[in-house]
Amino acid sequence: MYEAFFGLRDAPFSLTPNTRYFLRAPSHGQALELLLVALRQKEGFIKVSGEVGTGKTLLCRLLLNALEGKLTTAYIPNPQLGPTELFEAIADELGVTLDDPSNTHRALSALQQYLIDNAASSGAAVLVIDEAQSMPVETLETLRLLTNLETESRKLLQVVLFGQPELDELLARPDLRQLSQRITFQHRLETLSPETVADYLQHRLAKAGWNGGRLFQPRAVRLISRASGGTPRLINILAHKALIAAYGRGEREITSRHVRQAIRDTDSVVRRPGVLGGLI
Incomplete structure (x- = not known):
C-alpha cells in the first residue's frame, strides 16, 4: 500500500510476529x-x-x-x-x-x-x-x-x-x-517507555528498508506512546494507520495530525481519557 511511497521493502508495523523486527528493549x-x-x-x-x-x-x-x-x-x-x-x-x-x-x-x-x-x-x-x-x-x-x-x-x-x-x-x-x-x-514483560517507543519505531522502519532521518515527528511519537501506553501491538496499529493517513494525503512525514486520525480509528485507544488533548 504505502511501502513504495516511503521507500520501504515491506510493511514495518505488521501485527504478525516477525523475529527480524525484534527490538532488544x-x-x-x-x-x-x-x-x-x-x-x-x-x-x-x-x-x-x-x-x-x-x-x-x-x-x-x-x-x-x-x-x-x-x-x-x-x-x-x-x-x-x-x-x-x-x-x-x-x-x-x-x-x-x-x-x-x-x-x-x-x-x-x-x-x-x-x-x-x-x-x-x-x-x-x-x-x-x-x-x-x-x-x-x-x-x-x-x-x-x-x-x-x-x-x-x-x-x-x-x-x-x-x-x-x-x-x-x-x-x-x-x-x-x-x-x-x-x-x-x-x-x-513490561511495556515500552516513551524513550524506547521512539527507538522502536525507528528500528522497525530501518528493518523495513527506511534509510532516511526521523519519519515520525517528535510530537507524533509522543502521541503514539501516550495513546498506546507503550504496548507494542498498539504502537504497531497506530503507526500503521498513521502511515496510511500520510500516504493518503501525499505527505512524506508523519505528524501528530496523522496519529490523531489513527487514534480516532482505533477503539482500543480512543477511549483513553486525555489522549487527544495536551499534545495537539
Missing part, C-alpha cells in the same frame, strides 16, 4: 537472556507473563529459533486442551507414538522412554507453551506430572510457559501450589 532483552540462562542451567519450569500485546509470542518464536538444532523442542501454541489431548499434542511434536493417550501411566512411560533416549544424544527436551493462561486446571496438573520425568541427576523435560497475567492468578490457586513451587525462574 530492556524488559524483552532481559526476558530472552533469562530464558536462555535458565535452560542452560537445566531448570524445570520457567514462566514469562505479560499483558496482551506486549510481545510474548514474538519472544516465544525467538526462543524456539535460538534452540533450533541445539535442543529437542515441542511447541504448543493453543493449550486449551484436556489431559489426553495434551499428551497427544506433545507426542506429535516429539514424534512419539502413544498406544493409549488416555492411560496416564502408559502415556508417561512412553514419553519417559523417549526422553531418556533423547537425553543420551541431545540433552533435555524443552516444551514451550504459549497462551498458557487458557490451560484447564486438570491439564496443568498433567503438566506437573510430566516434570516428574527425570533421571537421578537431571530433568528430562524443561517447560517454558508464556501467558497473560491471568496465568499468575491461576498458578496462585492453592490446588496448584505444587506446580507453582516448581517455577524457578519467572519474568514479567
